[in-house]
Amino acid sequence: MKLLLDLGNTRLKWAVLDGDTWTTRGAVAWSDDIERTLIEAWQALHGVRQIDGASVVDSVREARVEAIVMNMFGHKARWLRTPAEACGVRSAYAEPERLGVDRFLAMVAAYRDGDAPCVLVGVGTALTLDALAANGHHLGGLIAPGPQLMQQALWGATARVYPEPGRVLDAADNTADAVASGCWQAAIALIERFASRMASSLGGSPRLVLGGGDAAALQPLLALPSRLAEDSVLRGLAVWSAAH
Incomplete structure (x- = not known):
């Protein structure tokens, strides 16, 4: 075992x-x-x-x-430790070891699942975005604070914005909802922009694959079709382990 x-x-x-x-x-x-x-x-x-x-x-x-x-x-x-290439996936990084191994393994899992070409989104402490071509080549990505971390940063850096739950709305009429709406919509906008910008390099309309602890909460807010991929790091690790 x-x-x-x-x-x-x-x-x-x-x-x-x-x-x-x-x-x-x-x-x-x-x-x-x-x-x-x-x-x-x-x-x-x-x-x-x-x-x-x-x-x-x-x-x-x-x-x-x-x-x-x-x-x-x-x-x-x-x-x-993140390799330059493994299990059909090739990193875009000139220094492959600087690409998070979690991002690499999520791509390995997606490639094995037949999702490529796709945009992979990790929604956790960080918001990570990666473009994976049909041939397994990583085309690069982005990293930003996750929506929860955005809220925490705002609460910690302002004197009159207090930690309290809020709803995600198109336009809020109170501070709690405004903070939640602004942070989650910022994440959504970045995802949709990245997917749009990478579409031509990925052959048109790439699949959008979501993972991470907050993926299920974010998915209904997206205008683009997407699917949830649970335990993508562990599944990618299983593929790598079997090959090595």
């Missing part, structure tokens, strides 16, 4: 593969008790012989997870 790890900015996600079958999945936020949660979740796992991981976090958090893995399974995790 394989244990696959996705260390994201907000939380750690994991999945267990027995051959080609996904047997167990889970997630824990970094703000929670990581050690206790993982030990409780993994103590019933038997027969784990390989651990593959993808990480966008600092080395300290990687080391915490590595220690738990070693203690429980007696194997080191194999951390994927």
Whole structure:
């Protein structure tokens, strides 16, 4: 069996593969008790012989997870660092290692799923946009704050805008709704503009594939057709693991 790890900015996600079958999945936020949660979740796992991981976090958090893995399974995790090319996908970055491994693996999953040409959107702490051509070539992308982070930044930088929930409206008549509407609509506008600008390079009307913790909340607000892709980093990691 394989244990696959996705260390994201907000939380750690994991999945267990027995051959080609996904047997167990889970997630824990970094703000929670990581050690206790993982030990409780993994103590019933038997027969784990390989651990593959993808990480966008600092080395300290990687080391915490590595220690738990070693203690429980007696194997080191194999951390994927973003390659220039793998599994049919070629990075557009001149320095491939500077492309987030989560973005690369989302492209690997999309390419394996037959979604290319497409625009991949990651809606989490960051809002990431990537254009993937039909031949697996990455054409580049954009990074911006995610809608939740935009709101938090505004709350933290202003004296009279307070943290409170709001609705997403075309035009708001109160501050809470205005903040929520402005931040979510800014994300939507960037996605739709990027998709429009990249359309000619992607052969016309590329698929729009959404992933990340806030993808489901954002999807109904888009004017463009789209589909949700769950656990794209883990699924891309599974493809890479099988090939290596």
